[in-house]
Amino acid sequence: DIQMTQSPSTLSAYVGDRVTITCRASQSISSFLAWYQQKPGKAPKLLIYKASSLESGVPSRFSGSGSGTEFTLSISSLQPDDFATYYCQQYKNYLYTFGQGTKLEIK
Amino acid sequence: EVQLVESGGGLVQPDRSLRLSCVVSGFIFEDVAMHWVRQAPGKGLEWVSGISWNSGNIVYADSVKGRFTISRDNAKNSLYLQMNSLRADDTAFYYCAKGIFGMLTPFDYWGQGTLVTVSS
Numbered sequence: 001d002i003q004m005t006q007s008p009s010t011l012s013a014y015v016g017d018r019v020t021i022t023c024r025a026s027q028s029i030s031s032f033l034a035w036y037q038q039k040p041g042k043a044p045k046l047l048i049y050k051a052s053s054l055e056s057g058v059p060s061r062f063s064g065s066g067s068g069t070e071f072t073l074s075i076s077s078l079q080p081d082d083f084a085t086y087y088c089q090q091y092k093n094y095l096y097t098f099g100q101g102t103k104l105e106i107k
Numbered sequence: 108e109v110q111l112v113e114s115g116g117g118l119v120q121p122d123r124s125l126r127l128s129c130v131v132s133g134f135i136f137e138d139v140a141m142h143w144v145r146q147a148p149g150k151g152l153e154w155v156s157g158i159s160w161n162s163g164n165i166v167y168a169d170s171v172k173g174r175f176t177i178s179r180d181n182a183k184n185s186l187y188l189q190m191n192s193l194r195a196d197d198t199a200f201y202y203c204a205k206g207i208f209g210m211l212t213p214f215d216y217w218g219q220g221t222l223v224t225v226s227s
Binding site for chain 1: 142144151152153154157166168202207210211212213214215217218219220
């Protein structure tokens with residue numbers, strides 16, 4: 001099974017900061033990686049797919065990079081609406097594993 | 108507008124069964140793979156099961172294999188999850204989610220979720 005590990009688990013930042021979340025796969029998943037944002041009481045929202053492709057309608061301050069086993073999600077200038085929990089997901093195989101999540105909090 | 112609406116959740120005793128439904132609109136249902144993803148209260152996301160456009164490819168997480176059955180009715184724009192032999196650790200919000208296209212694609216639209224509580 002492919003394990004996905006995110007770091008950090010919690011991240012505190014100010015509005016306007018640039019932040020980066022890391023996701024590591026236990027084996028190579030090429031670029032079959034997606035990032036989701038979830039707010040309390042809401043369904044997840046797709047932000048990034050194929051490691052670096054921005055989903056339609058997602059602000060350009062979000063960006064993704066990486067391939068193989070190491071990936072990052074960056075937010076260039078945090079907005080109040082960005083404080084949420086972020087999940088990575090591999091779709092290289094049929095187990096569609098999610099990372100454990102990174103909670104982004106306002107400092 | 109794309110919409111996915113789950114129903115069928117509720118309180119159920121251990122070892123009993125429950126059937127979830129997801130009715131969709133706003134896209135061509137028969138063209139895409141569909142999935143169920145769950146989230147225990149306060150926990151992370153766990154993929155549960157997926158089904159291809161024509162039901163020819165069906166996959167399950169090990170945690171539900173042999174107990175849960177996914178199905179779809181393309182004529183009714185509906186996705187289902189039959190859950191048998193329910194356990195306390197199946198307690199979660201269950202989301203239906205649309206694959207962008209085929210099976211090995213991420214999930215671009217999600218329902219609002221339906222809560223399943225397994226307790227005596």
